[in-house]
Amino acid sequence: MPLATATPQAGFGGQVVEEVRVGERRTLDRQRFSRLFEALAGAGYSIVGPTVRDGAIVYDQIRSVEDLPIGWTDRQSGGSYRLERRGDAALFGYTVGPSSWKKYLFPARERLWTATRIGDSFTVRPEPVEPTRLAFFGMRACELSALAVTDRVFAGGPVTDPGYRTRRSSILRIAVQCGQAGGTCFCVSMGTGPGVRDGADLVLTEILDAGPHRFLLEPRTEEGAAVLSRIASELVPAAAGEARIAEAIVARTAASMGRTMEATGLRELLRENLEHPRWQLVAARCLSCTNCTMVCPTCFCSAQEEVPDLDVTKVERWRRWDSCFNLAFTELHGASVRKTGLSRYRQWLTHKLGTWHDQFGTSGCVGCGRCITWCPVGIDLTEEIGAIRAGPGPAAAPGGKP
Amino acid sequence: MLADVAPDPTSSAAAGHPLAPLPYRVRAVATETADTTTLTIEPRSTRSVPAPAPGQFVMLYAFGVGESPIGVSAHRADGTLVHTVRNVGKVTSALARLTPGDTVGVRGPYGRGWPLQEARGQDLVIVAGGLGLPPLRPVLYEVFENRDRYGRVEVIYGARTPKDLIYYEELQSWRRRSDLRIQVTVDAAGRDWYGDVGVVTTRLPDVRFDGSRTSAFICGPEIMMRLTAQAVVARGVRPEATWVSMERNMKCAVALCGHCQFGPTFVCRDGPVLSYRALEPFLAVKEV
Numbered sequence: 072m073p074l075a076t077a078t079p080q081a082g083f084g085g086q087v088v089e090e091v092r093v094g095e096r097r098t099l100d101r102q103r104f105s106r107l108f109e110a111l112a113g114a115g116y117s118i119v120g121p122t123v124r125d126g127a128i129v130y131d132q133i134r135s136v137e138d139l140p141i142g143w144t145d146r147q148s149g150g151s152y153r154l155e156r157r158g159d160a161a162l163f164g165y166t167v168g169p170s171s172w173k174k175y176l177f178p179a180r181e182r183l184w185t186a187t188r189i190g191d192s193f194t195v196r197p198e199p200v201e202p203t204r205l206a207f208f209g210m211r212a213c214e215l216s217a218l219a220v221t222d223r224v225f226a227g228g229p230v231t232d233p234g235y236r237t238r239r240s241s242i243l244r245i246a247v248q249c250g251q252a253g254g255t256c257f258c259v260s261m262g263t264g265p266g267v268r269d270g271a272d273l274v275l276t277e278i279l280d281a282g283p284h285r286f287l288l289e290p291r292t293e294e295g296a297a298v299l300s301r302i303a304s305e306l307v308p309a310a311a312g313e314a315r316i317a318e319a320i321v322a323r324t325a326a327s328m329g330r331t332m333e334a335t336g337l338r339e340l341l342r343e344n345l346e347h348p349r350w351q352l353v354a355a356r357c358l359s360c361t362n363c364t365m366v367c368p369t370c371f372c373s374a375q376e377e378v379p380d381l382d383v384t385k386v387e388r389w390r391r392w393d394s395c396f397n398l399a400f401t402e403l404h405g406a407s408v409r410k411t412g413l414s415r416y417r418q419w420l421t422h423k424l425g426t427w428h429d430q431f432g433t434s435g436c437v438g439c440g441r442c443i444t445w446c447p448v449g450i451d452l453t454e455e456i457g458a459i460r461a462g463p464g465p466a467a468a469p470g471g472k473p
Numbered sequence: 474m475l476a477d478v479a480p481d482p483t484s485s486a487a488a489g490h491p492l493a494p495l496p497y498r499v500r501a502v503a504t505e506t507a508d509t510t511t512l513t514i515e516p517r518s519t520r521s522v523p524a525p526a527p528g529q530f531v532m533l534y535a536f537g538v539g540e541s542p543i544g545v546s547a548h549r550a551d552g553t554l555v556h557t558v559r560n561v562g563k564v565t566s567a568l569a570r571l572t573p574g575d576t577v578g579v580r581g582p583y584g585r586g587w588p589l590q591e592a593r594g595q596d597l598v599i600v601a602g603g604l605g606l607p608p609l610r611p612v613l614y615e616v617f618e619n620r621d622r623y624g625r626v627e628v629i630y631g632a633r634t635p636k637d638l639i640y641y642e643e644l645q646s647w648r649r650r651s652d653l654r655i656q657v658t659v660d661a662a663g664r665d666w667y668g669d670v671g672v673v674t675t676r677l678p679d680v681r682f683d684g685s686r687t688s689a690f691i692c693g694p695e696i697m698m699r700l701t702a703q704a705v706v707a708r709g710v711r712p713e714a715t716w717v718s719m720e721r722n723m724k725c726a727v728a729l730c731g732h733c734q735f736g737p738t739f740v741c742r743d744g745p746v747l748s749y750r751a752l753e754p755f756l757a758v759k760e761v
Contacts (some may be wrong), residue, residue, distance in 0.1 A: 184493050186536065192498075192517050192576050193536055197490035226478045229742070230491050230727035239478040342736075345758045372731030375492075375724045379537040386537050388492070393724075393731070400732060401722050404561045408721065414760030422734065429737030430728075 089303035093296045094289070097306035098313060101284035104162070105136045110301040111206045116243055119175060120208030121168070126154055128168040130175075133208065140165055147254040147329070147440065149449030160284070163209060163277045166253030167439050171368035172207050172214055173221055176238045180391045183234075183375070188384045200234045202241035210246045210271065212264030213256075213437040217368035218244070219270055223431045224371045243294055246271035250279070250320050254329035255440030257453055261334055263437045266321040273298060276317035287317050330440060332453040333460065334424075337434070340460060341425035345417065349458045354413035356448050361394035363442035363450075364419065369435050370394070395419050420452060491727055494534040494578030495520050497554070499571045505639040509604065510569045511546070511557045514577055521552035522579055527611035528586025528690075528718060528746045532726050533558070534578025535567035542723045542741070543568075545582060546607035547614065554579065557607040557639060583726040584745050587612050587716060592688035596624040598680060598710065600673050600701045602631050602693025606639060608718055608745075609692050616653065624687075626653035627680040631673035631693070634659050635666045656680075673697060674704045684709020690746075692718040699756045702749040715749035736761055 225235035249265035258264030273295035276287040290296035364370040374393035401408035427435035501513040525545040541564040547555035560569040658669035689705040698717040721733035728742035736755035
């Protein structure tokens with residue numbers, strides 16, 4: 072272990088008082104990792120993070136290190152997810168599971184307003200949304216990119232979503248750089264990971280070899296630095312070699328992606344291939360089950376439900392997650408615009424990878440691979456794109472590629 | 474990446490919610506056809522929605538039932554709105570049952586309407602099919618009010634049968650005018666109909682305009698809009714000056730719910746009025 076090189080100032084009563092500044096890397100021992108939880112609680116954050124539940128690693132409220140998936144990993148492939156024991160006691164030795172952070176910002180069910188009949192009129196009371204100091208503990212690079220995408224969707228347009236904005240304004244983003252890639256991961260192709268670039272308050276790298284089990288911490292914002300300052304005495308300024316070790320971990324992860332997808336020109340490719348024969352093949356497999364849209368960290372479609380009481384004096388308006396795979400999604404005058412499974416899968420994929428660029432100036436896909444893993448029949452968008460690229464499409468240029 | 478997201482200043486209960494409707498009183502109800510009703514509504518309180526531009530729509534809310542996107546067919550400076558609703562679903566049948574004095578909810582107006590600014594100095598070809606007439610009526614009112622802003626104005630209105638014609642009295646008064654021409658046609662009629670029979674495109678060869686300096690405004694069923702757009706473009710109207718008003722399932726009307734997507738567009742926000750230039754590649758594909 073590297074020795075401390077900074078000189079802490081002696082404070083009152085002999086206590087070490089030190090401030091951690093943005094960008095200053097520190098090392099935290101595995102034995103003292105629980106202090107990070109205490110620092111977060113002390114700073115007033117409720118912590119949500121990874122934990123093992125129902126045979127998967129999901130995001131839920133956690134209170135201590137023991138709630139983390141210690142020693143667990145996940146094995147993922149098309150249509151398959153299995154938890155397995157690791158040979159070590161890693162805290163973050165898995166990739167991403169079926170849940171994503173969007174549920175905390177864009178709840179699966181949410182009351183928007185309540186209307187009350189008064190005489191022959193009515194009044195509407197919007198549902199109050201209180202900002203909650205939530206620490207998102209263990210965000211992956213692809214998930215930070217997904218957050219940036221949903222920021223554009225819900226908070227980047229002319230009309231923004233009040234609930235999303237209010238909840239989003241008070242979260243702390245604690246990112247973990249991936250130490251391994253999952254079988255369906257392709258963040259390298261999408262340019263979103265596995266190294267954490269922007270959008271985190273605090274970045275962790277778990278180091279399992281080359282010395283004792285430890286974490287390299289890098290505060291990227293004042294909020295992240297303030298949390299570390301609370302436990303400054305537990306932290307050791309990182310030795311010069313630690314950053315290189317972290318870089319090597321990220322590079323190793325990047326080299327072992329389960330999937331790849333050529334992401335350049337997808338907007339044009341899909342726009343020119345709306346009638347490609349491949350859609351029929353994928354439609355023959357797709358069950359329109361909506362799983363891909365439920366696990367996707369950027370899918371944002373919603374329906375609204377009108378819930379009146381028995382004598383219709385009080386009405387609640389609820390919003391719930393919807394999916395473009397549902398037949399009723401495009402209902403117009405009693406019939407659906409997208410009647411076939413083909414048109415619904417095509418809508419999902421062309422939106423996610425193509426028209427999302429037109430709408431939000433970014434891809435809707437961050438390469439997390441959830442839609443591949445959680446598809447019950449293992450439909451793999453990287454494979455579908457590969458097939459469409461390979462041709463023959465109606466718009467394939469004559470005299471072009473053989 | 475975006476900077477951090479600030480809390481929404483309107484998120485407090487008192488400040489309102491972008492998806493919360495305002496109460497309006499139903500002042501008059503007129504039966505247009507067997508399944509079509511025109512509602513005249515006015516604000517119940519001092520709060521009203523902003524004045525809609527021609528071609529914009531609002532979300533009309535039937536208390537305890539739900540909301541439906543409905544075009545604005547007229548409005549007045551005092552906040553009065555006029556909507557023509559066809560009874561085709563749960564919400565629209567509830568709206569059709571409203572009687573004077575009842576309350577209806579309104580939020581909006583939403584979307585981009587007819588590009589009247591761009592159409593100044595040009596000939597106008599206005600083609601309405603069925604319930605496509607109400608969102609085009611404010612265009613005619615604009616033309617009447619500022620007649621010198623436009624060149625020739627040719628209107629074609631088609632319905633399935635003579636019984637399906639709406640705004641019947643007003644149609645008669647428009648037909649008497651000499652500052653525009655309106656042709657009315659029906660798809661099918663009995664022997665008591667002395668007007669034209671045939672889909673709207675059959676009336677187009679008769680219409681005179683200068684294609685290079687014409688704007689075409691088209692509203693009706695999608696198939697009718699596609700064929701009409703093709704026909705006016707074939708007559709020399711530029712595709713970017715050919716405008717259609719799209720219709721899709723909508724829940725939020727503010728590009729947050731995802732339902733109304735048509736290719737890259739959110740019909741609610743980027744439309745409902747969109748240029749044929751932008752729509753053509755998608756209108757040609759089934760079930761986009």
